[in-house]
Amino acid sequence: MNTHEPPGRCPVRLPALSLGAKLTLTLFLLLVGSGYLVAVAKIYVWHNAADGVPGMSPDDLRAVFHGLEREVTEEVRNTLASEMLREVRPGGGMRRYLMRGGESAERALIGWLESGASEADFSVVGRFQAGDPSAKQVIAAQCIECHNAAGGDAHDLPYADARDAEPRYELVARVATPVVGEATEETRVIRLEPISSRELLHSTHAHILSIPVFTLIVAGLFLLTDVGPRFKAVLAPLPMLAVLLDIGSWWLARPFEPFAYVIAAAGALFGVTYGLQILCILACMWVGKRPAPEPGT
Numbered sequence: 001m002n003t004h005e006p007p008g009r010c011p012v013r014l015p016a017l018s019l020g021a022k023l024t025l026t027l028f029l030l031l032v033g034s035g036y037l038v039a040v041a042k043i044y045v046w047h048n049a050a051d052g053v054p055g056m057s058p059d060d061l062r063a064v065f066h067g068l069e070r071e072v073t074e075e076v077r078n079t080l081a082s083e084m085l086r087e088v089r090p091g092g093g094m095r096r097y098l099m100r101g102g103e104s105a106e107r108a109l110i111g112w113l114e115s116g117a118s119e120a121d122f123s124v125v126g127r128f129q130a131g132d133p134s135a136k137q138v139i140a141a142q143c144i145e146c147h148n149a150a151g152g153d154a155h156d157l158p159y160a161d162a163r164d165a166e167p168r169y170e171l172v173a174r175v176a177t178p179v180v181g182e183a184t185e186e187t188r189v190i191r192l193e194p195i196s197s198r199e200l201l202h203s204t205h206a207h208i209l210s211i212p213v214f215t216l217i218v219a220g221l222f223l224l225t226d227v228g229p230r231f232k233a234v235l236a237p238l239p240m241l242a243v244l245l246d247i248g249s250w251w252l253a254r255p256f257e258p259f260a261y262v263i264a265a266a267g268a269l270f271g272v273t274y275g276l277q278i279l280c281i282l283a284c285m286w287v288g289k290r291p292a293p294e295p296g297t
């Protein structure tokens with residue numbers, strides 16, 4: 001026992017850990033530290049267009065957690081495109097299947113989707129150029145081999161009852177009709193509904209059991225560093241507090257819109273304080289002063 005240690009000081013000293021222990025902790029910190037960046041990237045990719053305008057803004061958080069009223073402009077229409085339109089546009093996951101049908105298939109399906117995906121136009125052939133197939137024919141030829149209820153790769157998202165059956169409008173419409181109605185309508189205001197309580201419950205469940213665990217491990221390691229006790233007392237609990245504020249505000253923002261801003265503030269607070277803790281741990285572990293050898297050894 002080192003008798004020169006101030007009383008109450010933790011016996012585990014980060015700089016004195018073995019190389020193996022230091023490497024393990026460093027790799028752990030790199031992983032959970034980049035986990036935060038991955039989470040930010042995911043939020044951006046998932047929600048940046050939630051308000052109908054690409055790019056992250058406070059309105060996206062309002063749209064996701066509270067709901068938002070929005071005037072329908074051309075840009076909003078394009079961004080809030082139906083799921084099917086997003087899948088078959090350039091960059092979409094299903095585009096390569098559509099393009100097996102060539103330009104006429106592209107014109108017919110995308111044209112139908114962009115003009116509102118109405119039932120009346122579903123089986124109209126040559127709508128945008130003479131000789132083009134109808135949207136229904138394109139779906140029959142390019143999509144239902146997988147999207148059929150009888151057992152394609154995507155049988156849980158069927159557009160027809162079987163592989164050789166006709167596509168059914170009601171099935172297609174579930175993913176094809178745009179959120180904001182026909183493109184030819186007058187500009188009007190729509191309400192973007194927040195995510196459902198069911199989805200929010202799912203997300204809360206996934207986050208509330210995992211984030212506090214690594215936040216606690218990082219805070220625990222931070223408490224073992226040599227930084228001053230006041231700094232420790234302030235910084236140690238902040239990331240955990242931020243997690244509580246963040247998840248709590250997901251729910252509070254449903255009735256009380258201002259909590260959407262608390263979500264953003266809590267996310268930033270978490271990022272800064274958690275990053276600072278990680279830096280303190282790494283600095284203390286690798287360049288901190290090793291404890292003086294015990295007298296008499």
Ligand code: HEC
Nearest residue numbers: 083084087088093094097098142143145146147153154175
């Ligand atoms: C080779 C099989 C296959 C073909 C052909 C195919 N799909 Fe898919 N599609 C899938 C699978 C599997 C999924 C679900 C997994 C995924 O999202 O990748 C899917 C998902 C989708 C989704 C939902 C995406 C989501 O977010 O869940 C849409 C919309 C879609 N497809 C549209 C189409 C359209 C339109 C066509 C025809 C132009 C088409 N698919 C052709 C296999 C296929």
